[in-house]
Amino acid sequence: MNNQSTGAKTLLWIESHYNSLTKTEKKVADLVLHNKEKVVYSSVTDLAEMAATGETTVLRFCRKLGFRGFQEFKLAVAQDLVSPNENVHGKIDENDKIEDIAQKMTSSNSQALKDTLSLLQRKELQKAVDALLSKKRIFFFGVASSGVTAMDAHYRFMRLGFQTFCASDSHVIAMNCALTGPEDVVFGISTSGSTKDLVDAIQLADANGATIVCLTNHARSPITQYADAVLLASSKETPLQGGAFASKLAQIHVLDILSTIVALRRKEETFQAIEKTTKSVVGKLY
Structure with missing residues (x-):
């Protein structure tokens, strides 16, 4: 089993x-x-x-x-x-009070995080951690809303001291993937896992020997065919809800878990990087 x-x-x-x-x-x-x-x-x-x-x-x-x-x-x-999941949030109605909407949305988003934890596989997380710790460069790629998530990941890992790159434009993603190699990690983010511009580029990186990590909501989507590590986030999203906040929260949650594990595995380097980046901008605050 x-x-x-x-x-x-x-x-x-x-x-x-x-x-x-x-x-x-x-x-x-x-x-x-x-x-x-x-x-x-x-x-x-x-x-x-x-x-x-x-x-x-x-x-x-x-x-x-x-x-x-x-x-x-x-x-x-x-x-x-x-111990079935309670559908505590219920359907949001236009006549709901403001506090009821806030409660239902909070319950729904909380459930998305709990479901994501249920889907996360330890061995897949470990493979992603090992790759991030052993390779020289990390490329974070995503298109449209997932591109914003890729930027968040790039920012987080850059502050931890990694050599990171990020792109959301399909042409730039393709060109970057064409130049990757065995010393690189290509981290593809796609809720559907079926975004053709991203999947085609990931295929290029895979052919070049790069290690592929993907973050998606669908375990057997096209992007997973090329992935060395598959990280799953959970959130129900219809075609008319593309870029829903619940999906993004679930993805950010996975990235938060991943970056925390990685940071703990190299505490000294991480502390030095965070200290340096913090000092570099301290003069820009009132």
């Missing part, structure tokens, strides 16, 4: 893999997500009939999520239901 050993909750894992599922596998996923209590008491045949698919589709769906079979998958769903 793979994904559960990392602490990821099964229902979150399904959502993260959803876009990579086949049409028939999505039928199974939809049924599980909306009728999870029924799934716990169903046989593989029952579930196949309810989803109007074959038993082989159900088994393929379970294995794609990292389970050995249906029974292991069903057990994981049952464990999720022992």
Whole structure:
């Protein structure tokens, strides 16, 4: 059992893999997500009939999520239901009071951070940390809203004393990736994991031998095909919500965890870098 050993909750894992599922596998996923209590008491045949698919589709769906079979998958769903996530934020209505909106948004964003923690895999974090500590240069790339997140990451790691670069323009990203090599880390940030301009450039860097780290919301999106380490953030975002703050909060949370681990692994260099950068701007404050 793979994904559960990392602490990821099964229902979150399904959502993260959803876009990579086949049409028939999505039928199974939809049924599980909306009728999870029924799934716990169903046989593989029952579930196949309810989803109007074959038993082989159900088994393929379970294995794609990292389970050995249906029974292991069903057990994981049952464990999720022992302490289900409360949908405490509810739907925001135009007639809600200001304080109710603030409460619902806070609950929703807090849940996004908790879900992100559930999806983070220790071994993937370790691979990202090892890469950042062992390579000479770090390139942070993202397009549109993810480009803003890339700038935040660049700023944070620069202050920790790393040689970092950042770009959000697709042409500049492509040219930078074409010039990378084995001593570089290319850190691609994409909520969808399917932004063609970024994925195509990442492919160039991968061919050049650079170490690829990606931060995305979708575990089997195109960008992950080239990644040496995959960091997952959790946030529900429809096509009409591109750049939603919840997605950005989840991504920043992952970067905060990652940068803190890295800083603790090289405390002396980090302290010196922070001290130097702080002194360099102290005269610019009143």
